[in-house]
Amino acid sequence: MGAGRSTAESEERSDLPDEAQRRSRFLISASAALSESLDYERTLQRVAELSVPDMADWCTVTVVDELGEARRLAVVHADPAKRELAAEYKRKFPPTEHRNGEMANVLKGGAAALTVHVTDEDLVRAAQTDDHLRIMRGLGCTSCVMVPMVVRGEIMGVISLMRGEGREPYRKTDVETAGELAHRAALAIDNARLYREARRREGTMRFFAEASTLLSSSLDHVSICERLAHLVVPSFADWCGVELAEQGELRSIAIAHVDSGKVEAARQMRLRYPPDPASARGPHAVLRTGRPELISEVTEAMALRGARNEEHLGFIRDLGLRSLLIVPLMAGGRPIGVLNLVWAESKRRYGTEDLETMRELGRRAGLAVENARLYNEARAAVKLRDDFLSIASHELKTPLTSLRLKVDGILRIAAKPEKAPADLAKLTARVQGVDKQVGRLTELVDALLDVSRAAAGQLQLRLEDVDLVAAARSIAERFKDDLASAGCSLSVVVTGQVGRHEGTQAEIHGRWDRLRLDEVITNFLSNAIKYGAGKPIQIRLSATETAATLEIEDHGIGISPDDQQRLFERFARVVSPEHYGGFGLGLWIVKLLVEAMGGKVSVRSSVGAGSVFSAELPREGRA
Ligand code: ADP
Numbered sequence: 001m002g003a004g005r006s007t008a009e010s011e012e013r014s015d016l017p018d019e020a021q022r023r024s025r026f027l028i029s030a031s032a033a034l035s036e037s038l039d040y041e042r043t044l045q046r047v048a049e050l051s052v053p054d055m056a057d058w059c060t061v062t063v064v065d066e067l068g069e070a071r072r073l074a075v076v077h078a079d080p081a082k083r084e085l086a087a088e089y090k091r092k093f094p095p096t097e098h099r100n101g102e103m104a105n106v107l108k109g110g111a112a113a114l115t116v117h118v119t120d121e122d123l124v125r126a127a128q129t130d131d132h133l134r135i136m137r138g139l140g141c142t143s144c145v146m147v148p149m150v151v152r153g154e155i156m157g158v159i160s161l162m163r164g165e166g167r168e169p170y171r172k173t174d175v176e177t178a179g180e181l182a183h184r185a186a187l188a189i190d191n192a193r194l195y196r197e198a199r200r201r202e203g204t205m206r207f208f209a210e211a212s213t214l215l216s217s218s219l220d221h222v223s224i225c226e227r228l229a230h231l232v233v234p235s236f237a238d239w240c241g242v243e244l245a246e247q248g249e250l251r252s253i254a255i256a257h258v259d260s261g262k263v264e265a266a267r268q269m270r271l272r273y274p275p276d277p278a279s280a281r282g283p284h285a286v287l288r289t290g291r292p293e294l295i296s297e298v299t300e301a302m303a304l305r306g307a308r309n310e311e312h313l314g315f316i317r318d319l320g321l322r323s324l325l326i327v328p329l330m331a332g333g334r335p336i337g338v339l340n341l342v343w344a345e346s347k348r349r350y351g352t353e354d355l356e357t358m359r360e361l362g363r364r365a366g367l368a369v370e371n372a373r374l375y376n377e378a379r380a381a382v383k384l385r386d387d388f389l390s391i392a393s394h395e396l397k398t399p400l401t402s403l404r405l406k407v408d409g410i411l412r413i414a415a416k417p418e419k420a421p422a423d424l425a426k427l428t429a430r431v432q433g434v435d436k437q438v439g440r441l442t443e444l445v446d447a448l449l450d451v452s453r454a455a456a457g458q459l460q461l462r463l464e465d466v467d468l469v470a471a472a473r474s475i476a477e478r479f480k481d482d483l484a485s486a487g488c489s490l491s492v493v494v495t496g497q498v499g500r501h502e503g504t505q506a507e508i509h510g511r512w513d514r515l516r517l518d519e520v521i522t523n524f525l526s527n528a529i530k531y532g533a534g535k536p537i538q539i540r541l542s543a544t545e546t547a548a549t550l551e552i553e554d555h556g557i558g559i560s561p562d563d564q565q566r567l568f569e570r571f572a573r574v575v576s577p578e579h580y581g582g583f584g585l586g587l588w589i590v591k592l593l594v595e596a597m598g599g600k601v602s603v604r605s606s607v608g609a610g611s612v613f614s615a616e617l618p619r620e621g622r623a
Contacts, residue, residue: 026050052078055178064155101126107155117169219371219375226242229256241270250283292358295324298323320344322343326340329365409426464511520615523590525552545619549616550617570585
């Protein structure tokens with residue numbers, strides 16, 4: 001309603017009696033104020049100001065907010081000398097704590113209340129404390145009218161008008177005027193709220209559109225988490241932390257803060273005071289249950305209870321935690337991490353709407369993170385497979401080439417019609433060569449078979465009584481030629497709780513899978529020869545009552561600490577295939593076999609000085 005129309009209306013009513021004219025003018029100016037802006041908190045203050053002194057000596061406006069709580073928006077007094085007192089009333093007596101009986105009735109019943117004469121006894125009865133009474137007496141109240149603001153059957157608040165000494169008491173016509181004012185005010189509140197809601201929805205939709213673009217624009221899960229943190233700050237949080245579940249732990253991946261200077265403080269607090277994994281609240285609980293957690297207001301008492309010590313409390317105060325929301329990041333229906341949201345400096349508070357919005361964001365972000373992780377895992381697996389295939393084909397090719405040469409030689413000899421005894425000797429040597437290469441090929445193919453069986457979890461053990469010493473000695477015998485051609489000497493040392501039969505050699509018995517044990521020792525020994533740089537090799541065997549230990553030491557090229565970490569992984573080759581052949585599978589299989597028998601493997605090594613590989617096996621092997 002514009003100013004032009006108000007003038008027109010007041011002119012139209014110039015024939016009305018004074019009192020009615022005054023009321024009409026008041027309603028017109030109040031309506032104009034109410035339609036001026038969609039900030040109803042401000043316009044209701046303005047309406048209260050317009051109500052004095054004509055309609056009232058003083059006036060209060062109480063509104064029920066979106067969370068259903070009554071809030072006092074305005075307390076205005078006509079007398080400038082009493083403004084302080086009015087402000088004190090507003091500050092000290094919020095309607096939630098100091099519920100005036102009459103107002104509670106109006107808020108509940110939705111009907112206007114007129115008290116033509118308010119006596120001092122009435123004030124004494126209504127006052128909840130001496131202070132309350134003092135202020136009410138100071139403000140002055142001898143007549144009062146309270147009208148509800150109702151729209152579509154919903155009570156949105158109450159306007160209270162009070163007159164003091166020397167003023168005419170309220171009459172029924174005043175209730176009508178006040179009712180009309182309240183009705184217009186209620187419409188203004190409703191409009192403003194609907195508008196805010198529409199704006200909020202629009203904002204949420206825009207936010208999700210932006211979120212979807214941002215979250216799908218990377219295939220690296222760490223950068224997705226960083227983008228996510230920066231996306232919610234500052235519109236949905238002053239401070240946000242993204243955490244992902246990794247290897248049974250909740251790891252902080254990204255933190256964003258409106259005040260970039262505080263990112264480090266937030267990080268330090270997370271680092272020094274990590275959330276308790278066993279707690280029934282907090283990020284771990286959200287991760288466990290998939291249920292979000294909302295603490296609308298973090299009180300001082302909560303901060304004191306939650307802080308583990310003075311320093312921790314210092315962090316909490318410094319960061320100014322006010323309101324907290326934790327939502328799960330979901331993928332495939334299960335939580336894979338959490339989004340921690342905090343309102344601090346902006347003094348805002350999380351409500352159920354934020355919870356729903358952030359929960360949806362948690363679903364979208366969780367999916368994006370999981371997709372990126374799966375994509376990268378798949379890519380790594382494909383790369384591993386490609387690398388392995390190229391190594392495997394290279395490895396299989398080497399004995400095949402030499403096999404081809406030997407077979408060609410045999411064919412040439414066989415093509416000669418006259419076979420001299422010398423040819424026969426040559427033939428035998430070639431066939432032996434063929435045999436060796438066939439043996440090598442069989443070994444490689446067996447290794448490949450073991451890999452696929454182990455990957456499918458089908459390693460079957462056949463446990464029997466085996467003498468570790470005898471097994472090691474027979475392998476040493478088998479490797480005699482290889483040791484000789486590599487220029488390595490080999491010694492076998494046996495110590496500890498060993499058995500001895502009739503003064504013969506020491507024995508270490510246990511229940512193991514004979515062929516697998518052979519494979520373990522063979523792998524260690526062939527590596528020691530391959531990487532042993534022609535230096536002496538020692539096999540050390542020892543035993544306690546319950547376990548046997550096998551150690552194979554070389555003095556060759558050695559392995560760096562970093563490489564030692566990943567040696568026992570599948571396809572782990574730390575030297576170039578050009579210099580040393582091999583699938584990079586041997587040690588992985590050794591580890592699987594030893595663990596299948598209930599034992600464990602380890603390595604000690606230093607670059608250039610050599611390595612000691614060991615396997616510890618329980619003597620009562622595990623089936
Ligand atoms: P490979 O078939 O390639 O030898 P392994 O699994 O047996 O595969 O060994 C993995 C890698 O560990 C080897 O490629 C090599 O780089 C390193 N390695 C194994 N044993 C030794 C050793 N005794 N000295 C130095 N390096 C070794």
